[in-house]
Amino acid sequence: MTQYTTVFGSLTDFAKGGVQLVDDDPKYYAFSNIFEVASAAAPYEKVAVGKNLEYVLEAIRAEGTSAWRAAPHDEFALVMDGTVRFELLDPAAELVDPSSGGSITLEGEPEGSPMGTVTAQRGHMTMLPAGKAYRMHSDGVGVVLLQTIEGPDTVFRWADICQTF
Amino acid sequence: MTVTEAPANRLGYRQFGVGGFTFSRDEYFVTVEWPTGNHQMPVDHWLRCVQRDVAWGFFYGIVNFDSVIGTMNHYGTVDMFAGRFNEAYRRAEVDYNETFDHDELLGCFKAMLSDWTNEGYDPFAAPLETGSAFGPSSGSNDDAVTRRRVVADRMVGVPGDEPLRSDESGFPVNRAFADVDQDEPVIEAEPGYEGEVCSFNLFAYLSRSDVTWNPSVVSACKESLYCPTTEEFTLPVIHGNDRVEWFVQLSDEIQWDVEDRDTGAKRARVIMKAGDVAAMPADIRHTGYSPKRSMLLVWENGSPRIPEMIAKGEAPVHPVDF
Numbered sequence: 362m363t364q365y366t367t368v369f370g371s372l373t374d375f376a377k378g379g380v381q382l383v384d385d386d387p388k389y390y391a392f393s394n395i396f397e398v399a400s401a402a403a404p405y406e407k408v409a410v411g412k413n414l415e416y417v418l419e420a421i422r423a424e425g426t427s428a429w430r431a432a433p434h435d436e437f438a439l440v441m442d443g444t445v446r447f448e449l450l451d452p453a454a455e456l457v458d459p460s461s462g463g464s465i466t467l468e469g470e471p472e473g474s475p476m477g478t479v480t481a482q483r484g485h486m487t488m489l490p491a492g493k494a495y496r497m498h499s500d501g502v503g504v505v506l507l508q509t510i511e512g513p514d515t516v517f518r519w520a521d522i523c524q525t526f
Numbered sequence: 527m528t529v530t531e532a533p534a535n536r537l538g539y540r541q542f543g544v545g546g547f548t549f550s551r552d553e554y555f556v557t558v559e560w561p562t563g564n565h566q567m568p569v570d571h572w573l574r575c576v577q578r579d580v581a582w583g584f585f586y587g588i589v590n591f592d593s594v595i596g597t598m599n600h601y602g603t604v605d606m607f608a609g610r611f612n613e614a615y616r617r618a619e620v621d622y623n624e625t626f627d628h629d630e631l632l633g634c635f636k637a638m639l640s641d642w643t644n645e646g647y648d649p650f651a652a653p654l655e656t657g658s659a660f661g662p663s664s665g666s667n668d669d670a671v672t673r674r675r676v677v678a679d680r681m682v683g684v685p686g687d688e689p690l691r692s693d694e695s696g697f698p699v700n701r702a703f704a705d706v707d708q709d710e711p712v713i714e715a716e717p718g719y720e721g722e723v724c725s726f727n728l729f730a731y732l733s734r735s736d737v738t739w740n741p742s743v744v745s746a747c748k749e750s751l752y753c754p755t756t757e758e759f760t761l762p763v764i765h766g767n768d769r770v771e772w773f774v775q776l777s778d779e780i781q782w783d784v785e786d787r788d789t790g791a792k793r794a795r796v797i798m799k800a801g802d803v804a805a806m807p808a809d810i811r812h813t814g815y816s817p818k819r820s821m822l823l824v825w826e827n828g829s830p831r832i833p834e835m836i837a838k839g840e841a842p843v844h845p846v847d848f
Binding site (some may be wrong): 362363364365366367368369370375376377378379380381382383384385387388389390391392393394395396397410411412413414416418434435436437439441447449451474475476477478479480481482483484485486487488490493506508509510517519520523 | 680702703714724749775778779795796801806818826827
């Protein structure tokens, strides 16, 4: 029986493909690599690697402990590298405008009831429930791909991260 | 307009018709006829295409079965066409297009899949993992061609939502993903929060997929849909986009051929490796090649606003401007 090796990427070991042009503009493909983006990002900077109307995919470098955050809708965090611990808290009071989109940074420690933790590794997807507070922690350096909506802290730097020629 | 079914031919296959189109099959080929022409395709390829079109409810935009035949979704009605997106057919004025009610064409395709799929052949499977589509009629494989598509409301694994996959539920790890870690995340939920503290191993879940090139929804952030899929061999259809679509390569490698949506003129090849992210513009068509079974995250925007934006020409053609 044929033996197969599945290739995943990581911060220290990734190979990037690219757009081979025949008659087109590479910018139309917004081609980037999550590990390359996270390599150049500050801890917990939320760098958009995908955008579809108001929705975004954010590449996040998980290093140390993040600030507490909350969003009025579910978000989903897929660990692409490393080990990341998610801490969830049920706030005592509403933290975000239910009609808004994207997550916001919470100042200090929000009051509320601890909901629990998830310790996730590569390939693990964690739900960050609507209206709850969360923060991430990594002892080393991890990479998270976040499915969310554009918010005040979403960073757009397409010209820096995308193939342009 | 009605779907017609003729008696079985000498090989045991029925002929189907809808509007001006008729469809018949023999041991190797499907023949499509319409008022201005006809066309043949290998039956294995045809069944793989029809299977996706049915499973996806005609998907977003255009599903080209090859450079001649395909469907175009108008989200309520569906066009079936011949040569509509082929410059030579259009120039010769032998292209043909007919609009059907969504359920009418779907019903025709479903009946065709059931009748033309032989026992042991699975149009969703990789060629190395299934039997032959060829030969005279021999049994059926309705369990395979009527699979339910996974559509999570919030996320796979959340209580009450789509379940995880396991050996016990009939989803063994695929031969090409035998080395994928099956460990689940460590969840420590406080009492009362068991239903809200949720996480699962997406890569393990995908390693147990029994289909190829069939995106299913594993998480939904409002209308933002994560539709991962496992890919092996070729995407049978050439997907013509009507909106921007994003791909995240989770493992291994896929190479995409990108053509102009309307003419088929080659525009680019996109080589995606693990961790790569790329968008498909809204004015192209694409097909993919995955030499080793790979994991691809297809990211879709299922907003009901988009068909109207497309109709008004307000939907963005390119993913971002910079």
